[in-house]
Amino acid sequence: MSHRISLTQYLIEQQRGPAQLPSQLRLLIEVVARACKTIAISVNKGALGDVLGTAGSENVQGEVQKKLDIIANEVLIEANEWGGHLAAMASEEMDDIHVVPNRYPQGEYLLLFDPLDGSSNIDVNVSIGTIFSVLKHSDGHAVSTSSFLQPGTAQVAAGYCVYGPQSTLVLTVGQGVVMFTLDREQGSWVLTQDKLQIPEDTKEFAINMSNMRHWAPPVKRYIDECLAGKEGVRGKDFNMRWVASMVADVHRILTRGGIFMYPWDQREPNKPGKLRLMYEANPMSFLVEQAGGASTNGLQRIMDMQPTQLHERVSVVLGSKNEVERVTAYHREAQ
Numbered sequence: 258m259s260h261r262i263s264l265t266q267y268l269i270e271q272q273r274g275p276a277q278l279p280s281q282l283r284l285l286i287e288v289v290a291r292a293c294k295t296i297a298i299s300v301n302k303g304a305l306g307d308v309l310g311t312a313g314s315e316n317v318q319g320e321v322q323k324k325l326d327i328i329a330n331e332v333l334i335e336a337n338e339w340g341g342h343l344a345a346m347a348s349e350e351m352d353d354i355h356v357v358p359n360r361y362p363q364g365e366y367l368l369l370f371d372p373l374d375g376s377s378n379i380d381v382n383v384s385i386g387t388i389f390s391v392l393k394h395s396d397g398h399a400v401s402t403s404s405f406l407q408p409g410t411a412q413v414a415a416g417y418c419v420y421g422p423q424s425t426l427v428l429t430v431g432q433g434v435v436m437f438t439l440d441r442e443q444g445s446w447v448l449t450q451d452k453l454q455i456p457e458d459t460k461e462f463a464i465n466m467s468n469m470r471h472w473a474p475p476v477k478r479y480i481d482e483c484l485a486g487k488e489g490v491r492g493k494d495f496n497m498r499w500v501a502s503m504v505a506d507v508h509r510i511l512t513r514g515g516i517f518m519y520p521w522d523q524r525e526p527n528k529p530g531k532l533r534l535m536y537e538a539n540p541m542s543f544l545v546e547q548a549g550g551a552s553t554n555g556l557q558r559i560m561d562m563q564p565t566q567l568h569e570r571v572s573v574v575l576g577s578k579n580e581v582e583r584v585t586a587y588h589r590e591a592q
């Protein structure tokens with residue numbers, strides 16, 4: 258790209274262009290992006306900033322919270338509650354929704370986030386990130402948890418920030434997928450990719466192989482075929498990557514293709530999967546589809562799923578379209 262533009266200029270262009278980006282939504286995205294800069298500063302301090310280690314508490318998922326989980330959550334809440342663009346927020350780190358306090362004006366949007374995804378990587382200096390999803394509060398009633406229970410197709414924006422060797426913000430408002438890199442000297446997000454596209458084919462899969470003995474047969478069939486390489490039915494060798502940070506794995510797939518799978522397995526058979534639908538799978542699915550990829554739960558398009566609970570989990574198969582379609586076909590054949 259010859260002339261680099263800032264996030265603000267990109268959003269103003271989206272306001273004027275076909276997206277007709279509403280000004281409240283533009284403000285929301287700018288506020289979230291600014292909050293991610295603040296989180297990046299804390300993440301980058303590491304041991305120098307007393308941000309590592311556990312907070313001595315558990316979240317609604319029953320997972321031990323890291324100090325940075327709570328810091329990131331508080332940054333996003335404080336940054337977003339006064340601006341007048343939101344009615345309420347929901348977070349992986351909070352049992353219930355956070356309604357904008359009466360002392361501030363309420364807006365028409367709902368913001369959902371995983372404030373710090375990949376927490377198990379914090380203390381070992383591996384990329385982590387923030388994932389966010391934006392819905393409209395359109396049920397005409399006082400905002401409540403049920404206001405959030407909308408399918409992924411209702412999202413008006415989604416994105417993530419990866420806190421890695423670079424801090425990158427990846428965003429869609431329904432007009433394709435763009436990437437911004439944090440210019441630390443200027444303190445601003447600079448557009449560095451204006452049309453992320455996922456190749457329809459790939460030779461790279463991402464899955465936690467240690468769970469192999471617990472997988473359903475269609476998943477085992479697919480991975481076995483990948484492992485069989487060029488001598489097997491696929492006729493080509495595959496590579497494997499697993500960062501155990503969804504943001505990092507999805508960022509790689511948006512950048513060079515691949516398939517990411519966190520499927521249902523027998524370890525907790527009553528749970529449909531590990532990842533959360535509302536603030537992990539849906540925003541990532543929106544981004545992946547906008548970049549020409551696909552995203553299913555093995556049987557149906559994730560973005561078509563009607564949520565019933567705020568923190569519900571889902572099985573995830575996303576990335577290069579032809580591979581996702583193959584895995585989905587294997588599941589349907591096994592029904």
Ligand code: P6P
Pocket residue numbers: 374375376377465501502503504519531532
């Ligand atoms: P496992 C991180 O905790 C997370 O929610 C995702 O970011 C990541 O893909 C997954 O869990 C890793 O899970 O079981 O491999 O540690």
